[in-house]
Amino acid sequence: MRSRPTTVLLAALAASSLALAGCGSSSPTASSTTSTTAGSSPSTAAPITGSLDVFAAASLTGAFNSAKTTLARANPGLNLTYNFAGSNTLVTQIQQGAPADVFASADTKNMDKLVAAGLVDTPVTFARNKLEIAVAPGNPKHITGLADLAKPGVTVVLEAPGVPAGDYARAVLASQHITVRPKSLETDVKSALVKVTSGEADATVVYVTDVAAAGSAVTGVAVPDSLQPTITYPIAVVKATKNHAAAQAFVDSAVSGAVQKALEAAGFLPPQ
Amino acid sequence: MAFAAGAVVMIVLPLIGLLQRVSWSTLLSDLSAHDAFVALRLSLEVSLGALAIALVFGLPLAWILARHRFPGRALLRGLVTLPMVLPPVVGGIALLYAFGRRGLAGQVIYDLTGWRFVFNTSGAMLAAAFVSMPFLIVTAEASFRSMDRRGEEAAATLGASPAYRFRRVTLPAVAPALAAGAALSWARALGEFGATITFAGNLPGSTQTTPLLIYLDIESGHEATALALSLVLLLVSLGVLVGLRDRWLGNP
Numbered sequence: 001m002r003s004r005p006t007t008v009l010l011a012a013l014a015a016s017s018l019a020l021a022g023c024g025s026s027s028p029t030a031s032s033t034t035s036t037t038a039g040s041s042p043s044t045a046a047p048i049t050g051s052l053d054v055f056a057a058a059s060l061t062g063a064f065n066s067a068k069t070t071l072a073r074a075n076p077g078l079n080l081t082y083n084f085a086g087s088n089t090l091v092t093q094i095q096q097g098a099p100a101d102v103f104a105s106a107d108t109k110n111m112d113k114l115v116a117a118g119l120v121d122t123p124v125t126f127a128r129n130k131l132e133i134a135v136a137p138g139n140p141k142h143i144t145g146l147a148d149l150a151k152p153g154v155t156v157v158l159e160a161p162g163v164p165a166g167d168y169a170r171a172v173l174a175s176q177h178i179t180v181r182p183k184s185l186e187t188d189v190k191s192a193l194v195k196v197t198s199g200e201a202d203a204t205v206v207y208v209t210d211v212a213a214a215g216s217a218v219t220g221v222a223v224p225d226s227l228q229p230t231i232t233y234p235i236a237v238v239k240a241t242k243n244h245a246a247a248q249a250f251v252d253s254a255v256s257g258a259v260q261k262a263l264e265a266a267g268f269l270p271p272q
Numbered sequence: 273m274a275f276a277a278g279a280v281v282m283i284v285l286p287l288i289g290l291l292q293r294v295s296w297s298t299l300l301s302d303l304s305a306h307d308a309f310v311a312l313r314l315s316l317e318v319s320l321g322a323l324a325i326a327l328v329f330g331l332p333l334a335w336i337l338a339r340h341r342f343p344g345r346a347l348l349r350g351l352v353t354l355p356m357v358l359p360p361v362v363g364g365i366a367l368l369y370a371f372g373r374r375g376l377a378g379q380v381i382y383d384l385t386g387w388r389f390v391f392n393t394s395g396a397m398l399a400a401a402f403v404s405m406p407f408l409i410v411t412a413e414a415s416f417r418s419m420d421r422r423g424e425e426a427a428a429t430l431g432a433s434p435a436y437r438f439r440r441v442t443l444p445a446v447a448p449a450l451a452a453g454a455a456l457s458w459a460r461a462l463g464e465f466g467a468t469i470t471f472a473g474n475l476p477g478s479t480q481t482t483p484l485l486i487y488l489d490i491e492s493g494h495e496a497t498a499l500a501l502s503l504v505l506l507l508v509s510l511g512v513l514v515g516l517r518d519r520w521l522g523n524p
Contacts, residue, residue: 088491155391160474162492183391184473185480187488195473199374200390 048249049077053099055090056082057106057233058188059129062213067253067262074258078246086188088162094119094238101241102250104233107164111234123236126254128269130228131168132208133221134196141202143221146173149180149203157192157201160185165192168229169205176227193218207231212267232271287506294499302500307476311485312504315462318393318481322400322461323454326408334409338416353406363402364470371398372471395472396479400461407460411453415446452516459512463505
């Protein structure tokens with residue numbers, strides 16, 4: 001009996017690890033990827049220097065990473081680090097005091113949370129995006145538009161409520177009185193695309209930039225311009241930054257510089 | 273001593289952090305919001321289904337591993353415990369390649385019957401069974417191997433058939449260990465996340481088990497519901513392990 005309290009404690013410890021194992025230790029999308037570059041070539045314009053942490057929506061991963069090479073070449077003294085995750089996750093991180101210098105959001109709703117909290121400077125729109133239907137290569141189910149997503153025999157997945165792409169898609173479908181019964185509500189556009197590329201789902205709705213990035217793994221079916229929602233990406237300097245000059249320079253580059261060029265190459269629309 | 277205390281802090285402090293954020297006064301209303309009840313009921317269904325799969329398929333395997341010698345037994349023993357250490361998301365991907373609509377077995381099943389595991393409660397059960405079955409197999413195998421076999425031998429000399437011996441002698445002897453293994457396996461199935469979201473999908477009432485809803489609730493700002501559900505899972509796991517402490521953790 002002498003050892004009883006120890007045994008209970010052991011049980012409690014083991015229980016905690018078991019329960020928490022289910023609560024996100026293996027979540028595929030929550031982890032944010034980071035990477036660093038240091039440049040080495042001479043610059044042309046006024047170079048950006050110092051370290052810069054850019055928190056950016058997951059859908060910007062491809063474009064921002066390709067812009068980094070250009071930025072590194074022009075700014076040898078710049079130590080640029082990205083933190084890609086869902087916009088809502090990034091908002092939570094910045095609210096909890098994560099050391100972000102710049103925040104680039106996939107929607108105005110999440111940016112507005114930080115504006116309301118007084119944590120960022122006035123945001124500017126730097127890109128726009130459009131929705132597109134993604135289907136298996138060659139479009140074996142002959143999907144020609146949103147209405148076909150309601151057809152029986154077509155397995156559709158969408159993104160979960162709160163994920164901007166899913167919310168946009170549901171709004172457009174509702175406005176057209178199209179009742180789609182998704183078989184799964186994925187955590188982000190990438191996992192929705194995987195359900196199509198793996199052959200489990202016949203169609204999903206993502207951004208045109210996602211279809212472009214997926215290459216030959218999926219075929220895109222356009223959503224008419226008349227139905228397109230307004231999808232704008234705002235970017236802002238985080239007020240707590242210790243490198244305001246570099247942060248502002250990155251924001252400017254996103255609006256009309258090297259980063260903007262990379263965005264256009266990835267299929268994003270200019271900020272009007 | 274200081275290092276031991278460090279271990280306790282590392283494990284207990286996050287739990288305290290979780291508990292101090294739980295909104296106790298709104299606990300019941302939080303549990304009735306955002307499909308929380310649907311997810312809890314589905315979790316119960318899926319975890320019991322996984323346990324049934326583990327018992328039906330895992331127990332015979334445990335028996336063979338314990339009582340029969342054959343080439344490759346050590347390898348097989350290692351393979352069946354692999355899901356205990358494999359990242360569940362890898363397990364989910366592997367399940368897709370095996371039981372997905374274009375998977376090795378999944379395609380055959382789909383072409384013949386139109387049945388699919390993905391986006392289906394049966395898929396969530398399969399994913400949960402994949403990660404939880406080893407807990408039952410390991411416990412059952414150890415008990416089949418280490419039990420006192422004189423009772424079985426006596427029954428055999430008295431003319432009892434193998435089936436009768438198993439039912440009336442072997443099973444009662446290993447029953448406590450089997451119950452412990454089953455409880456542990458069930459608790460692991462209840463907490464399954466990675467393989468489920470990767471393989472089965474995420475739809476309320478169909479594949480969205482409690483851990484999946486907790487993750488999505490945290491992501492979309494429904495923190496109160498996520499914490500309330502976390503508390504439920506925590507208490508259930510704690511209950512199982514405290515109930516098992518003598519058997520599983522030993523009784524020094």
